[in-house]
Amino acid sequence: MDILKFITAGSVDDGKSTLIGRLLYDSESILADQLEALHRSNRKNDDGSIDLAILTDGLKAEREQGITIDVAYKYFQTDKRKFIIADTPGHIQYTRNMVTGASNANLAIILIDARKGVIEQTIRHSFLVSLLGIQQVVVCINKMDMVDYSEAVYENIVNDYKALSYKVGLKNIKYIPVSALKGDNIVYPSLNIDWYKGDSLLHFLETVELEVDDSKAHARFPVQWVIRPQTDDLHDYRGYAGRVSSGSFKVNDKVTVLPSGFHSSIEKIELLDEEPDEASAGMSVTIHLKDEIDISRGDILVNTQYQPEVSQLIEADLCWMDTRTLDTSLTYFIQHNSKVTRCRIQEILYKVNINTLEKEYNEDFKLNDIGRVLIKTAEPLAFDLYQNNKANGGAIIIDSRTNVTVGALMLRAIGE
Amino acid sequence: MSKHQLDYLDELEAEAIYILREVAGQFEKPALLFSGGKDSITLVRLAEKAFRPGKFPFPLVHIDTGHNFIETIEYRDAMIKRIGEKLIIGHVQDSINEGKVVEQKGKNASRNALQTVTLLDTIAKYQFDACIGGARRDEEKARAKERIFSVRDEFGQWDPKRQRPELWNIFNGKIHKGENVRVFPISNWTELDVWNYIRREKIELPSIYFAHKREVITRNGQLMGASPFLNMDDDDIIENRTVRFRTIGDMTCTAAVESYAYHIDDIIDEISASKISERGARMDDKVSEAAMEDRKKGGYF
Numbered sequence A: 001m002d003i004l005k006f007i008t009a010g011s012v013d014d015g016k017s018t019l020i021g022r023l024l025y026d027s028e029s030i031l032a033d034q035l036e037a038l039h040r041s042n043r044k045n046d047d048g049s050i051d052l053a054i055l056t057d058g059l060k061a062e063r064e065q066g067i068t069i070d071v072a073y074k075y076f077q078t079d080k081r082k083f084i085i086a087d088t089p090g091h092i093q094y095t096r097n098m099v100t101g102a103s104n105a106n107l108a109i110i111l112i113d114a115r116k117g118v119i120e121q122t123i124r125h126s127f128l129v130s131l132l133g134i135q136q137v138v139v140c141i142n143k144m145d146m147v148d149y150s151e152a153v154y155e156n157i158v159n160d161y162k163a164l165s166y167k168v169g170l171k172n173i174k175y176i177p178v179s180a181l182k183g184d185n186i187v188y189p190s191l192n193i194d195w196y197k198g199d200s201l202l203h204f205l206e207t208v209e210l211e212v213d214d215s216k217a218h219a220r221f222p223v224q225w226v227i228r229p230q231t232d233d234l235h236d237y238r239g240y241a242g243r244v245s246s247g248s249f250k251v252n253d254k255v256t257v258l259p260s261g262f263h264s265s266i267e268k269i270e271l272l273d274e275e276p277d278e279a280s281a282g283m284s285v286t287i288h289l290k291d292e293i294d295i296s297r298g299d300i301l302v303n304t305q306y307q308p309e310v311s312q313l314i315e316a317d318l319c320w321m322d323t324r325t326l327d328t329s330l331t332y333f334i335q336h337n338s339k340v341t342r343c344r345i346q347e348i349l350y351k352v353n354i355n356t357l358e359k360e361y362n363e364d365f366k367l368n369d370i371g372r373v374l375i376k377t378a379e380p381l382a383f384d385l386y387q388n389n390k391a392n393g394g395a396i397i398i399d400s401r402t403n404v405t406v407g408a409l410m411l412r413a414i415g416e
Numbered sequence B: 001m002s003k004h005q006l007d008y009l010d011e012l013e014a015e016a017i018y019i020l021r022e023v024a025g026q027f028e029k030p031a032l033l034f035s036g037g038k039d040s041i042t043l044v045r046l047a048e049k050a051f052r053p054g055k056f057p058f059p060l061v062h063i064d065t066g067h068n069f070i071e072t073i074e075y076r077d078a079m080i081k082r083i084g085e086k087l088i089i090g091h092v093q094d095s096i097n098e099g100k101v102v103e104q105k106g107k108n109a110s111r112n113a114l115q116t117v118t119l120l121d122t123i124a125k126y127q128f129d130a131c132i133g134g135a136r137r138d139e140e141k142a143r144a145k146e147r148i149f150s151v152r153d154e155f156g157q158w159d160p161k162r163q164r165p166e167l168w169n170i171f172n173g174k175i176h177k178g179e180n181v182r183v184f185p186i187s188n189w190t191e192l193d194v195w196n197y198i199r200r201e202k203i204e205l206p207s208i209y210f211a212h213k214r215e216v217i218t219r220n221g222q223l224m225g226a227s228p229f230l231n232m233d234d235d236d237i238i239e240n241r242t243v244r245f246r247t248i249g250d251m252t253c254t255a256a257v258e259s260y261a262y263h264i265d266d267i268i269d270e271i272s273a274s275k276i277s278e279r280g281a282r283m284d285d286k287v288s289e290a291a292m293e294d295r296k297k298g299g300y301f
Ligand SMILES: Nc1nc2c(ncn2[C@@H]2O[C@H](COP(=O)(O)OP(=O)(O)OP(=O)(O)O)[C@@H](O)[C@H]2O)c(=O)[nH]1
Pocket: A010, A011, A012, A013, A014, A015, A016, A017, A018, A019, A045, A053, A066, A067, A068, A069, A088, A089, A090, A091, A142, A143, A144, A145, A146, A178, A179, A180, A181, A182
């Protein structure tokens, strides 16, 4: 069985949390004591029915305000698949939490309130989904019960979203008219929406085929930790512990250590008592090399034949997540896989106006701004372009004063 | 998905090992909080996979309420002997003796809440900068919100409204002096995943996870193991029932369930069919809708 990781996104109150609640409720994934707590809760819908959003809105402040503040992770499974859901907040103030949830998703459900259509947060979230490289999108046009299940309303929104999807560069999109509140087309096909003949949401999630390209990308192994027992019987033992971030490594493969550039080949791959011949994307293993070279945390082993870029000057898409404005005169930390080094945002190349999706040229980069920057790092990074290899193409910026993660970077090109 | 896709247990295992190694690589003085329950036992197995044949780059820390099941303590000591790692014990009794906490009174008295103080004192005493725990997001709705690297301020508090963004699998472990990070390597595992993993890896568990005869009393609709730590009176009727424990915490707050699951396969069947969540058997969560969130804000695991 495989795992599908997905998020719900879209503007405030479009019904993301309610939709997750409905999905869990109708698929009978809620246990009796949780159900009982749900009935006991005093947050009810206007018609007195239970409010399904409180299944994921787990914080007191969320229940009080009726909004989602931070991502909630939910787990459920059907006969076909295991699912990890991240229910993200729609409120613009909490965009950083939406990005947190989206960064690990293979699929995004974008909700649109049928009464409101495509609005600014729909655009922002769609743009972020595209930047983060989520391969599959499901657009759920929600609250169909409030527009008399009108096909015309649905078609209008679908057309608007299609125009948007070209602009932001989203490709695989499935459209479903739903009512999260009433349960139309979530788990069961809707009787109210007889003009729609397609899949219910759950059926689509269970059957959609996603390309996981990590294993096809070139072989990368960031070293996290060096195992050196230095006991009498294991005197010369030296194993490099890490997780294959993409591609695969086989015993005898020629590898290069970056950024130093030394070459060697793989002697042995270990996982506790096992010695597999091959380690592929996602596997945590220990690798032994045939030569003794100086390798430590922050270095990366790569297949010698297909090397990544190595540079101190990098162009990247940046999503800013802090209330303090980006400061081009300040030194930040950049963390890329297991490597942390200092950096400066040398230049803001442009910002994207979320409403028009056009480039803007002005100097301040504020909370929730998205754009392209040029970064100078203190030490070279061995990276792939995010569009080719997500695992080795993403990085974060940390404010050295507060230690908080303030920026998400999608590395796009060697800088000039 | 592609054929190269790992089986889900392999994927969860690899992620947990990755997180443990990030802790080793990023912190000066980490610790693994070991409760004696199946989740922390699973963590020990994962640490073996992450660091053997080397030693663990952290000690195990047990916060002992003094009201533990004997089976838990016996298991703990035998395990430490087998793996040859360092164990540090923080005693709630010491916190009581030092006057830092006051023993609860009355019928439902429990030391569960007191252990937070002992935990925070132990962290301060050894200056731990990262504490690895076996909490899972599927356990409870406040836990469902927590990051894998979860920063605590110098008072041990969790601020759910100001969590750091956490992107991809890049974990930011930078902190100021006095702060520490709680790390949850099995955040994305469900209860069933843990049991399937225990079966696959043939991990030995304390015997009380399996069906056994025990003297119990019924309290607030729950079966509690009769013990000297439970304040009992004439209303409490002791019965001999066949039960097992689904989670293991302090004896005064962990309820048993009636069960004939003698073998791990039975347990997996039982959980798959169960209509009650694991924490349904925890008295500490029943207090209010935000019981766990409030405890976490105060420094609880
Ligand atoms: N009529 C109707 N109301 C809905 C539907 N889905 C959600 N709602 C209502 O819309 C309101 C907001 O729903 P939520 O699920 O909390 O919205 P959300 O998108 O999670 O909001 P944030 O997380 O704060 O961005 C609630 O009052 C829901 O009951 C629907 O399909 N029909």
